[in-house]
Amino acid sequence: xxxxxxxxxxxxxxxxxxxxxxxxxxxxxxxxxxxxxxxxxxxxxxxxxxxxxxxxxxxxxxxxxxxxxxxxxxxxxxxxxxxxxxxxxxxxxxxxxxxxxxxxxxxxxxxxxxxxxxxxxxxxxxxxxxxxxxxxxxxxxxxxxxxxxxxxxxxxxxxxxxxxxxxxxxxxxxxxxxxxxxxxxxxxxxxxxxxxxxxxxxxxxxxxxxxxxxxxxxxxxxxxxxxxxxxxxxxxxxxxxxxxxxxxxxxxxxxxxxxxxxxxxxxxxxxxxxxxxxxxxxxxxxxxxxxxxxxxxxxxxxxxxxxxxxxxxxxxxxxxxxxxxxxxxxxxxxxxxxxxxxxxxxxxxxxxxxxxxxxxxxxxxxxxxxxxxxxxxxxxxxxxxxxxxxxxxxxxxxxx
Ligand SMILES: Nc1nc2c(ncn2[C@@H]2O[C@H](COP(=O)(O)OP(=O)(O)OP(=O)(O)O)[C@@H](O)[C@H]2O)c(=O)[nH]1
Ligand SMILES: [Mg+2]
Numbered sequence: 001x002x003x004x005x006x007x008x009x010x011x012x013x014x015x016x017x018x019x020x021x022x023x024x025x026x027x028x029x030x031x032x033x034x035x036x037x038x039x040x041x042x043x044x045x046x047x048x049x050x051x052x053x054x055x056x057x058x059x060x061x062x063x064x065x066x067x068x069x070x071x072x073x074x075x076x077x078x079x080x081x082x083x084x085x086x087x088x089x090x091x092x093x094x095x096x097x098x099x100x101x102x103x104x105x106x107x108x109x110x111x112x113x114x115x116x117x118x119x120x121x122x123x124x125x126x127x128x129x130x131x132x133x134x135x136x137x138x139x140x141x142x143x144x145x146x147x148x149x150x151x152x153x154x155x156x157x158x159x160x161x162x163x164x165x166x167x168x169x170x171x172x173x174x175x176x177x178x179x180x181x182x183x184x185x186x187x188x189x190x191x192x193x194x195x196x197x198x199x200x201x202x203x204x205x206x207x208x209x210x211x212x213x214x215x216x217x218x219x220x221x222x223x224x225x226x227x228x229x230x231x232x233x234x235x236x237x238x239x240x241x242x243x244x245x246x247x248x249x250x251x252x253x254x255x256x257x258x259x260x261x262x263x264x265x266x267x268x269x270x271x272x273x274x275x276x277x278x279x280x281x282x283x284x285x286x287x288x289x290x291x292x293x294x295x296x297x298x299x300x301x302x303x304x305x306x307x308x309x310x311x312x313x314x315x316x317x318x319x320x321x322x323x324x325x326x327x328x329x330x331x332x333x334x335x336x337x338x339x340x341x342x343x344x345x346x347x348x349x350x351x352x353x354x355x356x357x358x359x360x361x362x363x364x365x366x367x368x369x370x371x372x373x374x375x376x377x378x379x380x381x382x383x384x385x386x387x388x389x390x391x392x393x394x395x396x397x398x399x400x
Contacts, residue, residue, distance in 0.1 A: 007195045008092035008122075011036045012113060013074075013106030014043040014066070015129065015184075016099030022188040024048045028305045029192050035088045037113070039077045039105045040066030055088060057081050057105065067104025071142050074108020085116045095124045096195055098187065100163075101143035102131035111150035123156045123212075127191060129183065130162045132176075148219065157215035159222045159315060161187070165253035179250075186251045189226040193313035197267040197299035203279055206267065206299025214263050214295065219320040225252035230309040231273075239282035242312040247289075252314070255289065261316035263295035270300070271307035282312060 009032050011020030017036045023029040024047065036047035039057045041064030047054055056064055058077025067073040078085075089095060095117050099106035110126065117124045128147070131139040151158045166179045197206050227246030229238040247255045258264060266286045268279050279300045287296060378387055 005093040006033050006091050007031070007094045007096070008033045008035060008089060009096045009098065009191060009195065010088070010113065011047055012078075012097060012099040012109050013038055013103065014040060014046070014100070015180075016097075016106055017043045017047040019098050019184050019188050019191065021046045021048045022184055023192065026188065026192070029188075030305075032192075032195060033092065037078065037081070037085070037088070037105070037109060038066070039074070040064065043105075053088070055081060055084050057109065067108065069103045069139075071104055071108040071146070074104035074106070075112065076108070078105065078109030078112040082112065082116055085113060086120065089116060089120055089122060092120075092122050094195070095122045096127060096191060097124060098127045098191055100129045100131070101146050102135060102139035103142070107142050107146045110146060111154075114151065114155055118154070125157045125159070125194070125215075126151055126155050127159045127187065127194075128161070129187070130160055130164075132163045132166075152219060153216065155216075156212045159215060159224075160220065161222055161224060161251055165223050165251050165257075168253050169248065169250045182250045186224060186226055186249060189228075189311065190224040190313050190315065193226070193267040193269055193311060194265075194315070196269055196303075197301045203270075203274065203276060203300040203302050204268075204283075204298060206265065206297055210295075210297055211265060214265075214297070214317060220262075220317050221320065222318070223251055223253045223257045223316045225249035225258070225314045225316075227312045228309060238310055239278065239285055239312075242282065242310055243285050243289075246286075246312050246314060252316070257316045257318075258289040258314060259291065260318065261290060261294055262319050263297070263317040264290050265297045265299075265315040265317070267298070267313045268300040268310065269306050269313075270302050270310040272302055272304060273308065274300070274302050274306075274310060282310070286312065286314065 009020060009023060009029075011017045011034070017038050020034050020036050023032060024034055034047070034049060034053060036044055036049050036054045037057055038044040038047075038054075039062045041056055043066060044054050044056055058067075058073075058080055062073070062077060067077065097110060097113055099110065101107045101110075106128075110128075114124060114126075128143075128151075130143045130147075133140070147158060147160055163179075163183060166183060170179055170182070225246040226249050227242035227244065229241035229245065231238050246252070247258075252258070266283055268274075268282055270279065283298050283300065287298075290296065
């Protein structure tokens with residue numbers, strides 16, 4: 001079922017390395033080319049990969065001890081390894097980057113990986129988790145900034161999975177480490193399904209073009225569900241069984257997530273015995289879970305490796321309402337080739353009063369006690385706009 005294309009899956013940071021480690025132990029993932037990057041030697045070890053396929057970033061600065069949650073250090077250490085990253089990605093025809101956002105190495109390093117991939121012209125998909133709310137505001141901010149400023153619109157596609165979804169199905173008493181293990185399991189299965197079907201959908205090819213258009217620019221929140229069933233129990237019922245398990249997946253966030261999604265990507269993997277008829281039946285079953293106007297992308301692949309079992313996966317996509325509204329506003333406002341004051345005010349429906357920035361009287365700071373610097377009658381330690389009584393246009397309507 002494989003063709004000559006090389007699909008590289010790169011795990012970055014502690015969480016990314018663990019997910020790659022799970023894939024490494026899964027014989028079904030053997031067609032994938034797995035690589036890992038971390039600034040933490042122990043994290044890298046959990047990928048289980050050989051020296052040639054892993055990269056300890058910034059060893060000289062961090063001594064293999066990770067970035068301790070510093071996103072700036074993460075970016076610095078990974079940026080230092082550009083040429084080694086190029087070698088890791090060499091020959092890839094498709095790249096999937098997986099990792100947890102919110103701390104240092106993955107959050108800082110993903111933009112570097114992306115820029116190397118772009119230089120090598122490799123189509124790239126990011127599958128990232130957003131931190132639990134209980135991890136605190138600063139981690140969430142790091143994660144959101146990374147998605148918004150470094151990945152969206154630049155990567156071919158970004159799938160963001162909020163870890164909080166785990167709470168909807170797990171008992172509150174579940175230890176965090178167990179929750180992470182479950183998330184890793186689901187993530188690794190979804191990564192497998194996406195790579196297999198997007199590139200080798202021999203039964204029903206997923207439309208990669210629509211997939212990219214869907215996930216490229218708009219901020220969205222995704223969730224994933226995976227259901228595995230074998231035909232040992234009741235061969236003709238395995239579709240229903242897989243669907244049922246999918247609905248209970250820990251990172252799906254409940255059946256409502258399917259019913260409420262703007263778009264869903266369904267993928268089905270199965271053994272050679274999976275017929276076109278059965279796969280249609282299963283995918284129809286899946287499609288019934290979504291609204292009629294939900295955009296659906298479906299794909300199915302078969303391979304010897306999956307003999308007598310099927311795996312149905314769903315990636316649900318919900319566009320961020322705020323960013324959609326902002327986009328609409330942008331596209332509906334009239335273009336103004338030169339932003340003259342009149343043109344600007346007209347476009348925003350404001351005429352008349354000029355708006356002012358809420359500037360406070362400025363202190364001279366450390367110059368306060370120093371000798372006065374004068375030019376004619378003007379005291380140069382006082383900002384020009386103050387000396388000349390200039391009102392500054394803040395360029396916005398309404399109250400700040
Ligand atoms: N799925 C999963 N997510 C994890 C796990 N550990 C941490 N996370 C999440 O991933 C985020 C990033 O954590 P790590 O991957 O450990 O961070 P890192 O990229 O190695 O960064 P540094 O350790 O600061 O160098 C965290 O904020 C958590 O939300 C894990 O075992 N599995
Ligand atoms: Mg780490």
